[in-house]
Amino acid sequence: MDNRYKLIVLATVCAFITINPANAQKEGGTLIVGMDRPMTGFDSSMNPRPEYNRRNAMLPIYEDLFARDKAGKIVPVLGASFKNSQDQKTWTVTLKKGIKFANGEAFNASAYEEHFKRYQSSKAWGFLRGMVGPIKQVVAIDSHTIEFRMLRPFPAFEAILSNPVYPMWANAPKHSVTVGKELNRQPVGTGPYMLSKWTPGVSLTYVKNPHYRNPKIQHLDKIIFKVIKGELPRLNSVKSGAIDVMLTRDGKTANQAKQDPNLQVITELVGGTTTIEFNTSRPPLNDVRVRKALAHAVNRRADLKASNDGFGIPSTDWFGPSSKWYCGGKTGYPEFNPKKAKGLLMAYGKPVKFKMVTMPIKNFIVGAKLHQTFWKRMGVEVDLKVVPPGPAYFRAVRSGQFDAWLVGISEAVDPGLQGQAFYSKNRSNSTKSNFPEVDAALQKAWRSVKDEAARKAAYCNYVSA
Known part of the structure; x- marks a missing residue:
């Protein structure tokens, strides 16, 4: 056999399909994005739900340690550099200095230590570990150096450090301790935008992070994620101008949108x-x-x-x-x-x-x-x-x-x-x-x-x- x-x-x-009016691209103002289901929360230790709507709603607030350019080369974001130990079980990340969270709190290594302590003590850790690898412990060596200590050699961690893996997104550590379980509704990251208002089941509103280090990429004054259930209602909302952008994974919706000369359809094979x-x-x-x-x-x-x-x-x-x-x-x-x-x-x-x-x-x-x-x-x-x-x-x-x-x-x-x-x-x-x-x-x-x-x-x- x-x-x-x-x-x-x-x-x-x-x-993965993005639909937006061809004439709606401009600097400043408010961008309204249609999402197909309500946001369930920002704290993955309480709510590890792995679905793209939730991740998209988190993206304006958080940043990765590293990213990759079009050629696939790793480039610094919040991290300055990283290295792996000789036994391949310890990944050491040096953080950039001078960065602040949206509430003005200094960005440092304790953010990740606190972040993973909360994860590892939660019921969701078994699930989250499947997304970040066999992490045994995360330790702040000094104010801007973190060690990710693994249970075994894990070369895939380089990809986790340099891709948008949402369980890696840390909140302001003092804020996290202060608000406790409310962190699920009160996220504070280092990204270009911050959560201003959340009306459960209806919408999320983001405004500019006043402490963001690179204002030039804060192209919009405000972003609103609006819940519109159903592919056709969201597509009709784009056509009517009620929203500017919709995200969908439904091929039929994308094909319908392509028939309208006033819409721009961008498709990506993920x-x-x-x-x-x-x-x-x-x-x-x-x-x-x-x-x-x-x-x-x-x-x-x-x-x-x-x-x-x-x-x-x-x-x-x-x-x-x-x-x-x-x-x-x-x-x-x-x-x-x-x-x-x-x-x-x-x-x-x-x-x-x-x-x-x-x-x-x-x-x-x-x-x-x-x-x-x-x-x-x-x-x-x-x-x-x-x-x-x-x-x-x-x-x-x-x-x-x-x-x-x-x-x-x-x-x-x-x-x-x-x-x-x-x-x-x-x-x-x-x-x-x-x-x-x-x-x-x-x-x-x-x-x-x-x-x-x-x-x-x-x-x-x-x-x-």
């Missing part, structure tokens, strides 16, 4: 996937023949057409063609082949029935139902349930209530980060992956800290495994 398909991820790459993951520890999904059959049964191009109006590409790993980590489509992902699917299910010789859960997101629900239909044609019975996103969803997954679930992995930054979820000894291994060849490939990737080519080869190897 070919064991390469011990873990099958059914994936499609999503499109480096992430929508996946269906399996609990591989119990029947029927503990059998590689069943998992491989389920993959062969799905026409993923039809999935993209139905769920996202054709936007995106069928993916073979977590990274798109524009990423340096892309495996070139050579991971051996099963092609659409109903005949092979039926043959594998016949070889299994037992009825296949399992429970699957998805979030109440349009693309997810359409995709989940389409998979359910493809599998039903093969005689597979799937009980599908919709659970709200956030902690409740991931508790449902980790509790073992379900055998399969949809997960959006948006803008994957490094294979070492996603790989944690499939390492047998990792507590966040929700798929219950326990395959020696996958563990071996991951361990090799983590050891190859300074050899990027070896890391990529190991990554592509564990995806194939």
Whole structure:
């Protein structure tokens, strides 16, 4: 038996679409952005909800330690420099001096020490650690030097330091201690804007941060995020001028907008996937023949057409063609082949029935139902349930209530980060992956800290495994 398909991820790459009136670009004034769901809070220790609306609402307030230019080179933002220790377990970051938070508080290393103490003492830490890596402790060595101490070598941390990973965004430390749980509603970052008003379920208003070090990039006087539920109502709001910009991942909405000559549509193929993951520890999904059959049964191009109006590409790993980590489509992902699917299910010789859960997101629900239909044609019975996103969803997954679930992995930054979820000894291994060849490939990737080519080869190897 070919064991390469011990873990099958059914994936499609999503499109990220921005729509705005072509004549609305000007300096100053107020920009009104339409968002499709209410903001749930800014403190990720209380509210780790991983969805792009929440992250977009945080972006005006916070900044990264480092960023990457168009060529992929790391450039300083809040950090001045960083280095890794010889044993590859300690990352030392030197911060820039003279920066202030929006409340006038000095920006220093204690901000990150306080930030991670709050995280690590919260119920959300198990989830957040999956986004920032195996951090054991964060220590302020002096006023502008931080050490991120890891449980094991973790080369992916360079990507976390230099990408917009929201659990890394720190608040003013004294303010954080003073307001306590109210930090979820009273964020204070170093970014160009600060929260002025929040009307729950209605809107968020941002004004200029008076202490921002580079006023030249504060192009707008005010930003308003306005909640308008539904793709069509938001699109009509752009057309009427009630809002200036809308963000969507719905391909049908983007195609509708492209028909209007007064609108400008900017599309971006993000480096992430929508996946269906399996609990591989119990029947029927503990059998590689069943998992491989389920993959062969799905026409993923039809999935993209139905769920996202054709936007995106069928993916073979977590990274798109524009990423340096892309495996070139050579991971051996099963092609659409109903005949092979039926043959594998016949070889299994037992009825296949399992429970699957998805979030109440349009693309997810359409995709989940389409998979359910493809599998039903093969005689597979799937009980599908919709659970709200956030902690409740991931508790449902980790509790073992379900055998399969949809997960959006948006803008994957490094294979070492996603790989944690499939390492047998990792507590966040929700798929219950326990395959020696996958563990071996991951361990090799983590050891190859300074050899990027070896890391990529190991990554592509564990995806194939």
